[in-house]
Amino acid sequence: MNDEGRFGQYGGSFIPEILYSSQQQLLKAYREAMADTSFVQLVKSEMQDFSGRPTPLTYCANLTKTIGGAQIYLKREDLNHSGAHKMNNVIGQGLLAKRMGKTRIIAETGAGQHGVASALVAARLGLECTVYMGAHDIERQYPNVFWMKQLGATVVPVTTGAATLKDALDEALRDWSSSYEDTHYLIGTSCGCAPYPEMVAGFQSVIGEEVKEQSIQQFVRYPDRIYACVGGGSNACGIFLPFVDTQTELVGVEAGGRSNAPGDHAMRFNTDQARFGIAQGFATRFLQDSEGQLQPTHSISAGLDYVGVSPILADLEEKGKVRMTSANDNEVIEAFKMLTRHEGIIPALESSHAVAGALREAAGMSAEEYIVINISGRGDKDIFNIAKALNDEPFTDFLHAYLKEETAQ
Template sequence: MSDEGRFGQYGGSFIPEILFNSQQDLLSAYREAMADPEFKAEMLAQMQQYSGRPTPLTPCPNLSQQLGGAQIYLKREDLNHSGAHKMNNVIGQGLLAKRMGKKRVIAETGAGQHGVASALVSARLGLECTVYMGAHDIERQYPNVFWMKQLGATVVPVTTGAATLKDALDEAMRDWSSSFNDTHYLIGTSCGCAPYPEMVAGFQSIIGEEVLSQAPEVLGRQPDKIYACVGGGSNACGIFLPYKGTTTELVGVEAGGIGDGVGEHAMRFNTDQARFGIAQGYATEFLQDEQGQLLPTQSISAGLDYVGVSPILADMVKRNELRMTAARDEAVLDAFKRLATTEGIIAALESSHAVAAAIAEAPKLSRDEKLVVNLSGRGDKDLFNIASALKDAPFNDFLADYLAREKQA
């Protein structure tokens, strides 16, 4: 990465002039904090004592036997406090906001996991918290919205555009432009202007660092391949970056959605609909038309339903350090069910994309090969979405009966 926050042709800072001083203050504060042993020790202590790190590396013997190929292991980020990898970054940025004297944080969220994590840490650190979330995502991830509110956060529905993650990010940027004196924008993924890609990826790299130390004991050696789902890219950066330059193949899995047409997926690679562009404060590969207008996206998972991608990952793909693939919604649901029924693990729909790719590739590989899947989150937040997709009639009947009883009470 260059001093300007660039990763090859990607990254950088393309922000309104009014935010320049605030962005420079954040850049300096982050660099100073990461050079301060006391800050790093406090951050690690919070990750261990509050979030529950280190997370285990779990073998999947039943699923591996059923597939008849490579052995599959899961890095269990779903066991973090709040149920996702999001806590790693939020703890780091929350402590940084306190160090900078900020009283308030704002966040954007798609699947809601980042919103919940931001609300949790804000409550713990005594910070005011406002979360921007697309109205469409609120409908399909309402359990997380409920918990954000219980934790004291203000949840602001975003109804512009497609009312998803991209639009929530736009609204959060507008807020930051008018409130930066006392507010820290706690971005949830490794996108946006510098230093956010570097900072979020840095806080998340504890995932890959733990795998590096755990693999010799659990796998007997380092893995042959590592899989991670890719929306903005924070969990992928977290597990991939410590393995850069090693012999382990890194595989990112995007949202293949329901097809290859415009608005049917959220793939920034392996598609002719993505182009280099500048939006939302940084340069990367965006789904956009020939006039540069950002295109609609689709995914069964709210957290992968994003139009851009981390500049770090875009640069890694360009340098052939990362292979990108995708999983369709149908394969994602199948992977979710297989993991639940064979291993008793309920994965988030985002993480199920990575599981789906490993399931597709493992049977073609030798039994001696070892695959690690970053299970970035747990699936209880997806209850309504999964029940709807699986057309679970008893669940729908239960909801109807419950609502009827509530109205009569």
């Protein structure tokens, strides 16, 4: 990255003039904080004492035997407090906001995990919290919305556009434009204007740093491949970046959705529907139509349907340091079932994309090779979507009976 927050041709700051002074204040504060050893230690302590790091690297003996190829390990970010990798970043940014004297944080969220994590940290640090979330995502992820509200956060439904993550991000930017004096915008993924991509990826890199130590301890070398799902890109950046200059192959798995047709997926790579563009404060690969308008997206997982991607990952893919693939909705459900039934681990639908991509390739590898899959979150939040995808009639009957009983009372 250069001094302007550029990663090759990607990144940068394309923001309204009203936000320039706030963005510069944040950039200066972040640089000073990361040069302060006491602040860095405070972040590490909170990650350990509040979130429960380090998370384990778990060997999957049953799945390895079933697949019959590479040795399969999971990086268990699902075991963080709140059930996802999102805690790593919100702890860092929450403490930075407090250091800057801000009294309020705002956040955008798709799957809701970043919203819950932001609300948790806001409660711990005594900050006011507002979370913007697409109305469509609220319907898909209401358990997370419920917990955000219990934690004291204000959840604002966004009904514009497709009512998903892109639209929530737009609304959060509008809020920040009018409230920046006392408000910190706590972006949840490694996108947006500088220093957000670098900052989010930096706080998330604890994932990959732990994998380095754990892999040496458990199988005496670095993994041959690492797999991570890719929406905006925070969990992928977090596990990939510490390995960029090693021999480990880094594989990102995007949302292949229902089909390759426009609006049916969220693939920013390996498609002619995505190209260089500037939107929402930064430059990266966006899904666009022939006139440059951002396209609608689809994924079975609410957290992977962002129309753009981290400028860091766009640059790494262009340089051949990261390989991108995808998994469609059906493959994701099958991967979810495989991991759940063979290992007793319930992954989020986002993480199940990484599992699907990894299992598809693991069978063609040798038993002397090792792969690590980043389980970025747990599947509790996805119970309604998963039950629907599995056509679980008893669960549907239970919900109908429960609602009928509650209505009768």
